[in-house]
Amino acid sequence: MKTNVLRVLALLMSVLLLTVFISACSPSESANPPANENNSADTPDTADPGEDTGDQGGEVPPGKPLEGTEIEIMHSFAESHPVFQEIATKFEQETGIKVNVYESAVATHYTELNERIQTNNVPEIFSVWPGNSVDPYIDSNALAVLTGEPWVERLGFAGAQESVYNGETYIAPFNTSFLTFAYNEEVFARNNLSAPENYAEFVNILETLKNDPEISFPITLTDNYPLMITSILTASFIYQFEPDFDEKVASGEKRFDSPEVYEMYKKVAIDWAEAGYINVDTAPSTTRMGRELMELLDGKTGLIAMGSYDLNVINEMNTENVSLLMIPIPSETNHGALIAAAGNAFAVSGFAEGAEKEAALLFLDYLMNPENNNLICKSMNSLSTFDDVSVDMPDIIKNLEKYRDNPSHGWIVWPPEVQNNLTLLTDVMRLPAGEKEEALKATLAQLHDIWMGTIQ
Amino acid sequence: MKRLYARGKLSPNRDGARDKIIQIVFLIPALTIFIVFFLYPVSTSVMYSFTDWNGISRESNFIWFDNYIEFFSNSTIFRTLPTTLYYAVLNMTVLTFGGFFVALALNRRSRFTPVLRLTFFIPMLVSGLIVGFVFREIYAPVLNEDNMGIINRLLTMVGLSGLRGNLLGNVNTAMIVVVLTGAWVQLGTTSMIYLAGMQIIPRELYETAEIDGAGYWRQVYHITWKMIVPSLSINMILLLVNSLKSYEMIFYLTQGGPGTATKVVNMSVMEFSVSAYKVGLGCAMSIIVALFIFVLVTVINVLLRRRERGIRE
Structure with a gap:
């Protein structure tokens, strides 16, 4: 009897387990995204765009506004989440359209988005990073065409360039990210230096700092050194003279290892190391931003190569007694430019239809208006993509705004395979002096082949 | 029992059938886990490896063996194979012998032995990412005399700044x-497996060898x-x-660098699947790696079995 009871229990347990596994593993089309503590209050109850959503879906009834429509915006900007919620609340009060703001984790943003695309649960608006990663979404019909939307004509240079794919606007860039240099004002003052106006002055600063006994090396670089440095300086030179460098390489009109490009890389990858401006031993390093930044804050180095993202690191550190300023990247003949690009953007789901799509476009327009765009950019310590928006930013980057109109931005759209393989340049830097030049030529030729390989 | 069979209440056949049902029922949870978490993902990967799926689109095209051909024709991917093998050979060599000597030390009876065993085993419980993060700080280069990693600091302290x-x-x-x-x-883990093997060796063998005049290292080698x-095979x-x-761990330590010096094949898989949106190619790469592992393991298994048999005979 006892044995039979146990057998029946075992049978029941097995059936229960099986049911749990099957239900857990079967895709649920109406599944909500995982809620977390921060946004549990506004966890979306998103309807499947493909489903009939009653009076909220389908065509907008004539004469009836979009009031009562519910849409979702998915973003991965933790620091700006309260701002998005605030804007969404204001929008709901003005239009009656409810916007659920969902914050995804930055590391898994695309993974989660892709999963939701596969399960017919796509948010009406979601954030994307401009550049190569947008193409597959366009190819997959996951992005709605935004050409002709009211905010498009207000976009500045970087935003206008990078929102267009195959002649159509697909994304709405709202802030500008950039790579450039920050310097320690105290170190500069000690050496009677001021911000450089061109490349010659920049090199002069490095030479002066090299002789300052209190500092280790004139310039410190963040991790992924070759990627950063080639991006920052070389691209600045390349795009000053060849604004359409990408198109020319892609069409076979120009080689990546052409003599001009070689000269530009040589300056940084060979000459700087030989001159002692950088620490070759730490150059191909994986040390994190914090370690190098401490060098700058301690006055052990004069300059650091950094991007807008790194400003958040600075904000988290004690910089009260240190004055840092960011400068544009010096080019051959002038102040140069920012290696600037559209930093973050929103896209409207290509699967959204009817009232939801209308509401999403309306909300996107609302997000891009100067007042709201200002709020968002300020929360990110970032420049706007719109020329008519001047963000109230910290002094460290305030002076960069005037260079925004003339950004040098091409490297962002280099094929990912090329960007990933820029690390091959580390091998060149660590070779004996006599072998570097040949190795650099070979590496650039290899990068050209990789670029061409991505086209085929 | 015989009486029960005779009454027809319980026959050997009926009992056997019921046992089989019970066995099947007990197998269901494990089988479900196997199907859902192993068979289904593997078969899906095989299916995607023949497509150009980008990981986003709801549609994909069947492209036969194009992804497999790209694996062998793309120099960026192919270059990671020798690096991966180099890593595997170095890792196996260091751990096969390192683990053996640690197990030898842990096999000695001492009151500290349990603590030591635990100490050696704890790192296995730490996530690879955490290990990478911590060791990257330990190996950090010299930025200046105040700012360097622990290894470089130790070298400085013992007067070996040149290294x-x-x-x-x-x-x-x-x-x-x-x-x-x-x-x-x-x-x-390696030393624990060795240790388990060492602890079942009869003490008499060592005693006999000692009487015969065999020294410690001779006993270690011959016994x-x-x-x-x-244990060695496992x-x-x-x-x-x-x-x-x-x-x-490798990703967090070096991200495959400097250059491609530590870029193993799984980094390429991730790079193509995630960064380049070539999930089909990523799946093909994973399958090739899995087949490669299967073949190598089979070969090693056969060789080790032969050796085991030789020693037993």
């Missing part, structure tokens, strides 16, 4: 450092080493599989 350097940033040292870090993690061949197979599958 300081960027261990992870140097093509010549990066792989060795990565292997040693991995060994720190896996040493516990211990030869008697733990089954260790080598596990080490081979783990080495060829390595990813997260």
Whole structure:
């Protein structure tokens, strides 16, 4: 009897387990995204765009506004989440359209988005990073065409360039990210230096700092050194003279290892190391931003190569007694430019239809208006993509705004395979002096082949 | 019992059938887990490996063996194979012998032995990412006299400043450092497997050898080493599989650099699947790696079995 009871229990347990596994593993089309503590209050109850959503879906009834429509915006900007919620609340009060703001984790943003695309649960608006990663979404019909939307004509240079794919606007860039240099004002003052106006002055600063006994090396670089440095300086030179460098390489009109490009890389990858401006031993390093930044804050180095993202690191550190300023990247003949690009953007789901799509476009327009765009950019310590928006930013980057109109931005759209393989340049830097030049030529030729390989 | 059969209440056949049903019922949970978490993902990967799916689109095209051909024709991918093998060979060598000597030490009876065993085993419980993060700080290069990693600091303290350097940033040292870090993690498991083998060796063998005049190292070689061949086989197979599958610790330590000095094949898989949106190619790469592991493990298994049989005979 006892044995039979146990057998029946075992049978029941097995059936229960099986049911749990099957239900857990079967895709649920109406599944909500995982809620977390921060946004549990506004966890979306998103309807499947493909489903009939009653009076909220389908065509907008004539004469009836979009009031009562519910849409979702998915973003991965933790620091700006309260701002998005605030804007969404204001929008709901003005239009009656409810916007659920969902914050995804930055590391898994695309993974989660892709999963939701596969399960017919796509948010009406979601954030994307401009550049190569947008193409597959366009190819997959996951992005709605935004050409002709009211905010498009207000976009500045970087935003206008990078929102267009195959002649159509697909994304709405709202802030500008950039790579450039920050310097320690105290170190500069000690050496009677001021911000450089061109490349010659920049090199002069490095030479002066090299002789300052209190500092280790004139310039410190963040991790992924070759990627950063080639991006920052070389691209600045390349795009000053060849604004359409990408198109020319892609069409076979120009080689990546052409003599001009070689000269530009040589300056940084060979000459700087030989001159002692950088620490070759730490150059191909994986040390994190914090370690190098401490060098700058301690006055052990004069300059650091950094991007807008790194400003958040600075904000988290004690910089009260240190004055840092960011400068544009010096080019051959002038102040140069920012290696600037559209930093973050929103896209409207290509699967959204009817009232939801209308509401999403309306909300996107609302997000891009100067007042709201200002709020968002300020929360990110970032420049706007719109020329008519001047963000109230910290002094460290305030002076960069005037260079925004003339950004040098091409490297962002280099094929990912090329960007990933820029690390091959580390091998060149660590070779004996006599072998570097040949190795650099070979590496650039290899990068050209990789670029061409991505086209085929 | 016979009376029960005779009454027809319980026949050997009915009992056997019921037992089979019960066996099947008990198998269902494990089978479900196997199907859902292994068979289904593997078969889906095989299916995607023949498509150009980008990981986003709801549609994909069947492209036959194009992804497999690209694996062998793309120099960026193919270059990671020798690096992966180099890592696997180094890792297996260090751990096979390192684990053996640690197990020898732990096999001695002392009141500290349990603590030592635990100490060696703890790193195995730490996530590869955390290991990478911590060791990257330990190996950090010299930025200046105030700012350097622990290894460089120790070298400075003992007057060996000339040996300081960027261990992870140097093509010549990066792989060795990565292997040693991995060994720190896996040493516990490897030595525990050896230890289990050592503890079943009859003490009489050592006593006899001692009477015959065999010294300690002769006993270690002729008795211990030869008697733990089954443990050696298990260790080598596990080490081979783990080495060829390595990813997260190496990624966090060096991100495959400097250059491509430590870029193993799984980094390429991630790069193509996630960064380049070529999930089909990523799946094909995973399958090739899995087949490669399967073939290597089979070969090693056959060779080790032969050796085991030879020793037994």
